[in-house]
Structure formats: structure tokens, C-alpha cells
Amino acid sequence: MFCTDIILSIFRIIIGIWIIYSGIMNLRTVWIWKDLNSRLWLFSLVIAVIMIFAGVYILIYNGAILQTIGIIIVGYGIMDIVQNIIFIKKVDDYLE
Secondary structure, three states, X not given: OOOHHHHHHHHHHHHHHHHHHHHHHHHHHHHHHHHOOOOXXXXXXXXXXXXXXXXXXXXXXXXXXXXXXXXXXXXXXXXXXXXXXXXXXXXXXXXX
């Protein structure tokens, strides 16, 4: 085959770094919510930390890469949707 191992490794690294970066950006948002005395900052913190661990897991673990990436991306998508819903709710509460 045409360098499938290299392509999978590059794909794995890009996805892992992307998820870690997104988790770090969510951590930054969590600290802002904490300063605003929001009640949901702890839940968002847990989601952000899980996202960072998922990204690191993708970077480190070579076995069953496609299944692992698929499961983690679906989980990431769900966590990101929940995080954005919370963010929109907090922005609406703050603007009122």
C-alpha cells in the first residue's frame, strides 16, 4: 500500500492536537465563567479535561486507531455541543 502507516500517523497527530487545542480553549472559557461566579463552571471544567485526555490518548495510543478516533470524535462532538449550549445560556443570562 501507499504509505498507509504514515498517513494514519499524520491523521492521528492532527486530530489529537486539534482536540487538545479545543480542550485548552474550553479551559480558558471555564476560568472566565468561574470569575463570573457561574454555577456550571465545574461541569465545563470536567468536559474540557476529558477532551484534553482524549486528545493525548489519540496521540499516544497506536492500536485500533480508526475505532478509537471514531469513538473519541463522537464523544468530542457531544461534549462540544453541550459546552456551546451552556455558553450560549450563560451569555444570554449575562446580557439580561
